[in-house]
Amino acid sequence: MSETLSGGCLCGAVRFGARLAKREMGVCHCGMCRRWSGGVFMAVEVEHLDIADETKLGVYRSSDYGERVFCVVCGSSLFWRMQDGSTTVVSYQAFDRTADFSFETEIFIDEKPAAYEFANHTKKMTGAQFVAAITGGEV
Template sequence: MSDAPRTIEGRCLCGAVTLTVQTENPRLRACHCDMCRQHTSGMFISVDTLPGTLEVSGPAQSFASSEWAERGFCGTCGSTLWYGTVHDGMRHPAAGLFEGAALGEMTLEFFADQCPQGYGLTGDHRKLSTEETIAMFTEGDE
């Protein structure tokens, strides 16, 4: 069951970049892939938002981290802003930008079999292996 859409606002560490987005159900998703860990020094956690509602202002920059993905960051303080998929233009904002991680609940982990010891999350949520994650992204099933 989802709630009515609501607007949430977030900002980077220095406040130079602000994000405004709509969400109905701020589910959290974690990714343990090598690139996310290298980019954030941990897992990347995003908040589920309504497509096409993300507005970004300030010195946001993006880095093409692969043929199919980009990673957004603040050009001033370097805060991680989003993970984006090139094929559909979707940007998945970092949960830590929003107060209380947008009050979201963890619902899904990508590349769970690559999660380093000590990084594991508790709770009863879906955990996809590398093979399952790649299949989901190549088949477009979320």
């Protein structure tokens, strides 16, 4: 059963409604996400995303397949998505209500710095495993 949750950036210039399939959150430990978000990128996969004013969005193509979307007014990190539009994940912190999400997955675990560790029991994937899963390639 999917549900729609609202959210937005720090300054309010970007507002969205995101339709979820599950209330699950995952984190990415890759170096790009850590630099982009100031820590691990905590994200929720969405089935559909409605953005109220797309003129306030900036897009940075960070790899051959992915791009990062942010507010051009306040700089908030908002979405990571496949360039072909097949997958979009929304920053967990951008949702108006974050209660009741379960922490399920960690990706790019092979790039995680040794300085921290989550106590939760999660599914862990290396960068190669994640890229293979989203691109249909092999590990």
